[in-house]
Amino acid sequence: MKLGISSCLLGTMCRYDGGHSRDKFIVNQLSEYFEFDSFCPERLVFPTPRPAIRLVRSNGIVSIRTSNDNKDVTNIVTKISKELVEKIEDNQLYGFILKSKSPTCGMERVKIYPDKKNGQSENVGIGAFAKELKEKFPYLPMEEEGRLGDPWLRENFLMQVFAYKSLFELLQSNPSINDLVEFHTSYKYLIYSKSHDSYKNLGNIVANRDKRPLNVVLEDYKSLFLEAISQKGTIKNTYNVLLHIYGYFKKNITKEEKEEILETMEDFKKEIIPLIAVIKIIKLYVNKFDIEYLKKQVFLKPYPKELALRSKVEAYR
Ligand code: SF4
Numbered sequence: 039m040k041l042g043i044s045s046c047l048l049g050t051m052c053r054y055d056g057g058h059s060r061d062k063f064i065v066n067q068l069s070e071y072f073e074f075d076s077f078c079p080e081r082l083v084f085p086t087p088r089p090a091i092r093l094v095r096s097n098g099i100v101s102i103r104t105s106n107d108n109k110d111v112t113n114i115v116t117k118i119s120k121e122l123v124e125k126i127e128d129n130q131l132y133g134f135i136l137k138s139k140s141p142t143c144g145m146e147r148v149k150i151y152p153d154k155k156n157g158q159s160e161n162v163g164i165g166a167f168a169k170e171l172k173e174k175f176p177y178l179p180m181e182e183e184g185r186l187g188d189p190w191l192r193e194n195f196l197m198q199v200f201a202y203k204s205l206f207e208l209l210q211s212n213p214s215i216n217d218l219v220e221f222h223t224s225y226k227y228l229i230y231s232k233s234h235d236s237y238k239n240l241g242n243i244v245a246n247r248d249k250r251p252l253n254v255v256l257e258d259y260k261s262l263f264l265e266a267i268s269q270k271g272t273i274k275n276t277y278n279v280l281l282h283i284y285g286y287f288k289k290n291i292t293k294e295e296k297e298e299i300l301e302t303m304e305d306f307k308k309e310i311i312p313l314i315a316v317i318k319i320i321k322l323y324v325n326k327f328d329i330e331y332l333k334k335q336v337f338l339k340p341y342p343k344e345l346a347l348r349s350k351v352e353a354y355r
Pocket of ligand 1: 044046047053080081137142143
């Protein structure tokens with residue numbers, strides 16, 4: 039399972055100053071689950087070390103310039119970024135981790151400097167390579183290493199990566215409409231935790247009441263599914279999913295057991311305990327009452343448990 043990555047995050051000495059930006063979480067933990075395809079656009083056009091480059095706004099237009107002599111290098115950096123992105127094939131990567139703040143790799147809030155000494159800088163830029171990547175793969179899961187330090191963004195990103203991979207595996211398997219129904223059924227509660235509208239609309243596509251050809255249904259499903267999983271989950275939606283799931287076994291448990299699980303769910307909603315505490319109790323009942331429909335739900339096991347993404351209260355907002 040491959041992720042694209044800005045090379046310097048793996049420890050490659052390709053930064054302008056000859057250093058690297060090795061990221062511990064990526065190198066020590068994510069490398070257990072993912073292979074990496076690394077990219078350093080700047081190294082392909084400049085020597086290392088090299089003068090730093092930065093985004094500069096002049097007369098409303100943003101260009102890339104060397105910080106020592108203000109030389110305009112926009113064309114060369116854009117050209118190499120385009121070439122690199124063009125070479126990435128459709129199913130080659132399941133996500134991309136980009137180096138924050140870089141005028142080449144930064145995904146958002148890259149600093150744009152004013153061209154005049156007393157002007158104001160703005161944190162609204164995007165790196166040339168990240169821009170090309172977003173244009174060619176609008177729904178490819180993408181994050182910056184800095185943002186992955188936030189448990190909420192980290193959980194959302196990795197959930198998106200695993201769901202993205204599952205969808206492409208389904209599409210490559212030449213699926214029948216029944217395969218699509220099965221896939222959709224397993225993702226119902228995960229989608230629900232992202233957006234009610236997406237949940238409803240995807241259900242309508244799969245129901246295919248107008249009897250449209252399978253390839254059209256799959257194409258529509260793909261676009262909407264990718265859009266759905268790119269949305270961030272919320273505590274409110276996740277709590278609603280928990281209530282739905284609880285509905286499957288509430289008649290089979292005692293009054294005390296009901297009180298216990300409802301209190302646990304409330305505690306999750308109030309950000310007192312992490313989601314994993316609720317999931318553990320739910321799984322106990324799902325297995326005890328052998329509820330096949332719930333056993334298939336990706337929501338209950340969206341990624342390897344060792345990633346411990348649901349073990350922090352801060353992973354939900
Ligand atoms: S941020 Fe991107 S261009 Fe800059 S050194 Fe890292 S990989 Fe290379």
